[in-house]
Amino acid sequence: MQHVFNFWQNIERRLCSAKRILLLLDFDGTLIPIAKRPEEAKLPSEMEGILKFLARKKRFEVAIISGRSLSDLKQKIKIRNIIYVGNHGLEMERKGKKFIYPQASKSIPTMKELKKILKARLSSIKGTIVEDKIVGIAVHYRTVKNSDVPELKRRVRQIFRPFMEKKEIKIGHGKKMLEARPPIMWDKGKVASMLVDSFKRDKPLSFYLGDDKTDEDAFSALDGKGITVFVGKPGKSKANFFLKNVGEVGIFLKRLSAF
Numbered sequence: 001m002q003h004v005f006n007f008w009q010n011i012e013r014r015l016c017s018a019k020r021i022l023l024l025l026d027f028d029g030t031l032i033p034i035a036k037r038p039e040e041a042k043l044p045s046e047m048e049g050i051l052k053f054l055a056r057k058k059r060f061e062v063a064i065i066s067g068r069s070l071s072d073l074k075q076k077i078k079i080r081n082i083i084y085v086g087n088h089g090l091e092m093e094r095k096g097k098k099f100i101y102p103q104a105s106k107s108i109p110t111m112k113e114l115k116k117i118l119k120a121r122l123s124s125i126k127g128t129i130v131e132d133k134i135v136g137i138a139v140h141y142r143t144v145k146n147s148d149v150p151e152l153k154r155r156v157r158q159i160f161r162p163f164m165e166k167k168e169i170k171i172g173h174g175k176k177m178l179e180a181r182p183p184i185m186w187d188k189g190k191v192a193s194m195l196v197d198s199f200k201r202d203k204p205l206s207f208y209l210g211d212d213k214t215d216e217d218a219f220s221a222l223d224g225k226g227i228t229v230f231v232g233k234p235g236k237s238k239a240n241f242f243l244k245n246v247g248e249v250g251i252f253l254k255r256l257s258a259f
C-alpha cells in the first residue's frame, strides 16, 4: 500500500483531465479524530472550511458516508450542497430530498425493543453508551473499563442472538462498537458504488476515504472504479493508498481544492 502523496503526480494528471470529481468521505476517524463519546465529535472549523469550499465548486461532488444516523450527521456537519449518507447507506439526503432504504424502516420496531433490553441489561456496566440510530442500535464501549469489555460483549451477543436467529437483525462491528442493523444486503460499498454509477455519464474521478472495517466494503466495491484511501497505519486494508491520519486528510483535501 502506497502513501497518496508518493503517487501525487499521477493523481494530479487525472485531476486535471477529469470532468467531475466525486469525493466520498467517511466521517469519524476520517474527517475528525475519533471522540471518546460519539456525541462529543465536532468538525474542526478548518476542515469545515475546506469541505464548504469543495462543495461549492462545480466540478466537485462531495458525499459524506457515515455509520451515524442521518439526523445526527446533519447536526454535526451543516454544509449545503453535499450528499449525506447515514446508517451505512440506509438513509440518504440528496438535494434536500430524504431517502430511506425501503426495507430498513421495517426494522424500526425491532430496534426499539432491542434498545429497551440493552439499556436494562447493560446499565450496570459503567461507561456503556447505547445509541439509538432509529434504523439501527449501537453499543459503544470506548469509555468502558478494559476489564469489563469481555462481559459487555458477552451480554450484547446474548441479547442479539435470538434476533439474529429470527433474521431480524445482523451484527456490525466498528471501532470499540457493536451494533444491530437491519438484515439487509446493503452497506457502504453498495451505496458508494451506486453514487459513482449515478455520475457515470460524466466519467467522474472518484475517491473514497475511510478508516474503519465498514469502509472495507467500499474499498472492495470501488476496486477499478475509483481511488480508495485508507486513513491510518497501513495494514491489511483493501484500499489502494493510505493517509496517516485526519491531519493528512486535511492536507489532501486542501490539495484537491486547487483543481
Ligand SMILES: [Mg+2]
Pocket: 026, 027, 028, 029, 030, 210, 211, 212
Ligand atoms: Mg470512520
